[in-house]
Amino acid sequence: MKYAFVNGVILDGSKDMQPVTGKAVLTDGERIVGIVSELKDLQGYEIVDLKGAYLLPGLIDMHVHLALSGKPPKADSKPKDYDKLYKLLTGNSLIRAVVKRMVAGYARTEVMSGVTTIRTVGGVMDFDAQVRDLINAGKLTGPRIIASNTGVSVPGGHFAGSIATPVSSPEEAQALVSQIADSKPDLIKLMITGGVMDSDEEGMPGALKMSPEIVKAACDEAHRLGYSVAAHVESTEGVRVALENGVDTIEHGAKLTDETIRLFKERKAADICTLSPAIPYAMFTLEESHATEIAKKNGSVVLEGIIDCAKTCIKNDIPVGLGSDVSCPFVVHYNFWRELCFFSKYIGRSPKETLHRATAGNAAIAGIDKETGMIEAGKCADMIVVKDDPLRDLTALRNVSMVIARGNLIRRPRYRKMKDIDEVIDRYF
Numbered sequence: 001m002k003y004a005f006v007n008g009v010i011l012d013g014s015k016d017m018q019p020v021t022g023k024a025v026l027t028d029g030e031r032i033v034g035i036v037s038e039l040k041d042l043q044g045y046e047i048v049d050l051k052g053a054y055l056l057p058g059l060i061d062m063h064v065h066l067a068l069s070g071k072p073p074k075a076d077s078k079p080k081d082y083d084k085l086y087k088l089l090t091g092n093s094l095i096r097a098v099v100k101r102m103v104a105g106y107a108r109t110e111v112m113s114g115v116t117t118i119r120t121v122g123g124v125m126d127f128d129a130q131v132r133d134l135i136n137a138g139k140l141t142g143p144r145i146i147a148s149n150t151g152v153s154v155p156g157g158h159f160a161g162s163i164a165t166p167v168s169s170p171e172e173a174q175a176l177v178s179q180i181a182d183s184k185p186d187l188i189k190l191m192i193t194g195g196v197m198d199s200d201e202e203g204m205p206g207a208l209k210m211s212p213e214i215v216k217a218a219c220d221e222a223h224r225l226g227y228s229v230a231a232h233v234e235s236t237e238g239v240r241v242a243l244e245n246g247v248d249t250i251e252h253g254a255k256l257t258d259e260t261i262r263l264f265k266e267r268k269a270a271d272i273c274t275l276s277p278a279i280p281y282a283m284f285t286l287e288e289s290h291a292t293e294i295a296k297k298n299g300s301v302v303l304e305g306i307i308d309c310a311k312t313c314i315k316n317d318i319p320v321g322l323g324s325d326v327s328c329p330f331v332v333h334y335n336f337w338r339e340l341c342f343f344s345k346y347i348g349r350s351p352k353e354t355l356h357r358a359t360a361g362n363a364a365i366a367g368i369d370k371e372t373g374m375i376e377a378g379k380c381a382d383m384i385v386v387k388d389d390p391l392r393d394l395t396a397l398r399n400v401s402m403v404i405a406r407g408n409l410i411r412r413p414r415y416r417k418m419k420d421i422d423e424v425i426d427r428y429f
Helices: 082-089 093-112 127-136 170-181 212-224 236-244 258-267 278-283 293-315 336-346 351-366 394-398 419-426
Strands: 002-006 023-028 031-037 046-049 054-057 059-064 115-120 144-146 151-153 164-166 187-191 228-233 249-252 270-273 320-322 383-386 400-405 408-410
Touching: 054 351, 059 320, 059 336, 059 351, 082 093, 093 115, 093 127, 093 400, 115 351, 115 400, 127 144, 151 170, 170 187, 170 212, 187 212, 212 228, 212 236, 228 236, 236 249, 236 258, 249 293, 270 293, 278 293, 293 320, 320 336, 320 351, 336 351, 336 394, 351 394, 383 394
Parallel strands: 002 046, 059 115, 115 144, 151 164, 151 187, 187 228, 228 249, 249 270, 270 320
Antiparallel strands: 002 023, 023 031, 054 383, 383 400, 400 408
């Protein structure tokens, strides 16, 4: 279809974006073909009257676990045995088909909420890539997916045996990366340190789990095969080990030193800031989060590290992107807009800068900035429409009235919400 989006306020996603009126954004199939005066003859285009609403690039979430819902544990529930759960979910072809449909459903929710590109960083088998290919073929509705499929962990490491496969030596790491490459991912994910969800010691949520030798072997093989490497890291030592041995993006982050700042710059690496999963642990009451006292204290340690890492990176001109970490308790597939609000508040950045980082900035870190991230002629038609001005208040992104994903217009996007989760988080806004 050829569309002309008129009578709206355009925010193009650029670093210095200013509201633009009186212009029509023209799309033909997947592409934006022009931004012209509304007075121009628009014959041949279907007119889409935005009625004064704001047209901006679709959001890009750089840290998603597509197979998990983010639903928090119930009160007095036992800790999940993720290894046992994984074996259950992949045990036979019928259950695998159900899980794949679930992954596809979560992908649909993402795009309906205004996220037109997601980067998955650990999933069940190769379902992320399978759903990616079905979306690309037009057989499913969903966002652009940059998929990592299963991650690489170590025995006893972060999500080992569930959304990551454990290895015990550099040779096993090299072999696993090669095996993952056979499933046609877009990047490789490592689980270098522990995290809040798997730590049973207060003050040690990001203990180093993966040896430098395994990190190097995995990174070397990934780079040889043409893949970038993302790594779960939640300690200063983990950041150092990751960057020294070839990691390209630090997911989450921790307090930095002069040495790790230097390594970031030498590696031309980026930090992916993920505030959404740490905030419930650190700030919710135990009655609300159903977490343990240790998890609450460790959540505070992780939150402080993530904030410090992002602020220090920005101060030192190191790229910083935004990711939600959908999968953790209270982080669901339609709430990426909350991560932007948290980033603006806790990292201390303006709504304009935050919106730029979540669109054009994230596209640049992901290496897809020639394809998407801005409203610009020649780029893919990935856009969203909101009624109110997000440059004044980022909560405007909560209610998306239209989604345009690779040129496909969704006029009334709908998805199922978890009201009990939203009610708790809203109390902390």
